[in-house]
Amino acid sequence: MTSTWPPIDAEVSTAVTRQLHTTVSIYDRSGIIARFEDAFATRHNASHALLTSSGTAALHSAYYALGLGPGDEAIVQDYTFFATATPLLQLGAVPVLADVDIHGELDLGRAAELLTDRTKAVVITHMWGNPQNTRRLRDWCDARGLALVEDCSHAHGATRDGVSVGELADAACWSLQGRKTITAGEGGILTTPHREVYEKTTLLGHFNKRALAEMRTESPLYRFAETGLGLKYRAHPLGLAMAEVYLRRLDDWLLARQSHAARLENLLAGRAGISVLTPTNPDRTATFYAFVFTIDPHAAGFSREDLLRALRQRGYGEISTCDAMRPLHTYPVFAAPRSSHPAVGSLDRSHRRVPAATATCRSGSRRPKGCRSAHEPQPTNTPAPAPDVAKDAAGPHGRAGPCASRRSRLPGTSQQPSDECPSVPIRPTREAARLAPPASIAVAQPQDLTTRRAQSWRNAQRCFMLTEHHEA
Numbered sequence: 465m466t467s468t469w470p471p472i473d474a475e476v477s478t479a480v481t482r483q484l485h486t487t488v489s490i491y492d493r494s495g496i497i498a499r500f501e502d503a504f505a506t507r508h509n510a511s512h513a514l515l516t517s518s519g520t521a522a523l524h525s526a527y528y529a530l531g532l533g534p535g536d537e538a539i540v541q542d543y544t545f546f547a548t549a550t551p552l553l554q555l556g557a558v559p560v561l562a563d564v565d566i567h568g569e570l571d572l573g574r575a576a577e578l579l580t581d582r583t584k585a586v587v588i589t590h591m592w593g594n595p596q597n598t599r600r601l602r603d604w605c606d607a608r609g610l611a612l613v614e615d616c617s618h619a620h621g622a623t624r625d626g627v628s629v630g631e632l633a634d635a636a637c638w639s640l641q642g643r644k645t646i647t648a649g650e651g652g653i654l655t656t657p658h659r660e661v662y663e664k665t666t667l668l669g670h671f672n673k674r675a676l677a678e679m680r681t682e683s684p685l686y687r688f689a690e691t692g693l694g695l696k697y698r699a700h701p702l703g704l705a706m707a708e709v710y711l712r713r714l715d716d717w718l719l720a721r722q723s724h725a726a727r728l729e730n731l732l733a734g735r736a737g738i739s740v741l742t743p744t745n746p747d748r749t750a751t752f753y754a755f756v757f758t759i760d761p762h763a764a765g766f767s768r769e770d771l772l773r774a775l776r777q778r779g780y781g782e783i784s785t786c787d788a789m790r791p792l793h794t795y796p797v798f799a800a801p802r803s804s805h806p807a808v809g810s811l812d813r814s815h816r817r818v819p820a821a822t823a824t825c826r827s828g829s830r831r832p833k834g835c836r837s838a839h840e841p842q843p844t845n846t847p848a849p850a851p852d853v854a855k856d857a858a859g860p861h862g863r864a865g866p867c868a869s870r871r872s873r874l875p876g877t878s879q880q881p882s883d884e885c886p887s888v889p890i891r892p893t894r895e896a897a898r899l900a901p902p903a904s905i906a907v908a909q910p911q912d913l914t915t916r917r918a919q920s921w922r923n924a925q926r927c928f929m930l931t932e933h934h935e936a
């Protein structure tokens with residue numbers, strides 16, 4: 465696909481050239497690193513910000529600093545990009561996948577069913593830039609002693625009910641990869657309200673000068689600052705020179721995207737079989753990283769392919785599919801995490817209740833794909849190992865993060881718009897094109913509109929429910 469993003473114009477070229485003649489590698493928190501982190505933290509109401517080499521690195525750093533490790537479970541929404549959850553596997557923690565609603569927001573009812581004594585964190589993604597209700601999520605996590613991690617990679621600058629994305633999280637992560645609204649080509653950034661999380665993320669990926677300068681000497685981890693812990697996650701100054709320009713344009717871009725989205729929403733309103741993922745409600749500023757809607761071909765009278773054909777005929781040439789945004793349970797790395805990551809703990813099923821999936825599995829009449837029948841071997845419960853609570857808080861891999869002592873009691877499932885969604889760039893008006901990036905339109909097609917499906921995770925020995933958008 466030909467990409468018109470990011471916009472490279474004279475201001476961007478000048479900024480990159482200036483940086484090229486300043487420095488191309490920064491060891492500490494100075495120059496463009498400090499400027500960008502400060503500006504980004506201010507824009508998102510954050511106390512601390514740390515640039516990284518990618519969004520994946522930011523997520524890995526966040527999970528590490530929050531103390532997630534072998535045997536721990538994190539509830540992650542099933543509908544997200546896989547990199548939201550893969551770093552958990554690196555740490556030996558288990559991503560427990562949970563349903564989302566039709567707006568891509570975590571279904572807390574289903575999440576509650578997934579809680580176990582091993583649950584330490586809830587991870588949500590503001591899909592396609594639709595900001596979730598983080599006040600509600602924060603309260604929910606606080607009531608259960610869980611850390612909240614927000615993947616804001618689609619949602620630079622988004623707000624809901626006056627709260628910025630990332631503002632209420634224990635750690636929030638953004639990708640600055642090439643297609644993102646604020647991009648450094650490659651890069652990532654993390655924010656946190658906790659000094660301790662900031663220091664631990666610094667130690668993990670920013671050894672020597674930065675860790676020595678940023679960590680408190682009284683920290684038990686300070687002695688590791690010179691060498692760090694074996695990873696290097698520094699961001700590239702040249703990419704940041706671009707990103708700094710884009711950050712200044714963010715508010716104008718968001719305004720323009722809102723107006724494109726409102727127009728599209730208006731055009732689609734009332735059409736049978738079409739549902740829009742991100743509402744343009746006055747309670748939120750969504751980023752419309754993509755404008756996503758689903759088509760129920762039975763109700764609409766046309767299929768996604770029909771629509772794409774029509775769009776192509778009208779000159780919308782840049783059409784791609786976003787296969788990378790499949791629900792996580794469809795990837796082998798999540799279906800059998802211990803095969804690829806032996807350190808990953810077994811799933812604690814002792815407290816799990818999956819009534820919907822279990823009932824559907826048992827009914828036999830509507831046997832969901834992947835569910836075992838009565839004569840097939842049933843998954844065996846793996847006995848839960850003793851909770852790992854006696855870690856040395858002073859050790860670099862000890863669970864000394866803010867959620868170290870957070871343990872939940874309770875145990876969920878998943879819904880997602882589709883497995884496949886071609887995206888079509890919006891053709892903005894000339895004036896808007898000056899201001900706004902060509903946000904894309906993604907057309908999702910529910911695979912099966914009339915049945916509820918469940919999938920079992922063979923090796924992970926678990927079963928959960930996927931609910932399609934439209935049920936009979």
Ligand SMILES: Cc1ncc(COP(=O)(O)O)c(C=O)c1O
Pocket residue numbers: 518519520521544545547548589615617618638639640641651652
């Ligand atoms: C939701 C989400 N999370 C995480 C990532 C990973 O970011 P990066 O590619 O910068 O590692 C992406 C990248 O596309 C993403 O879309």
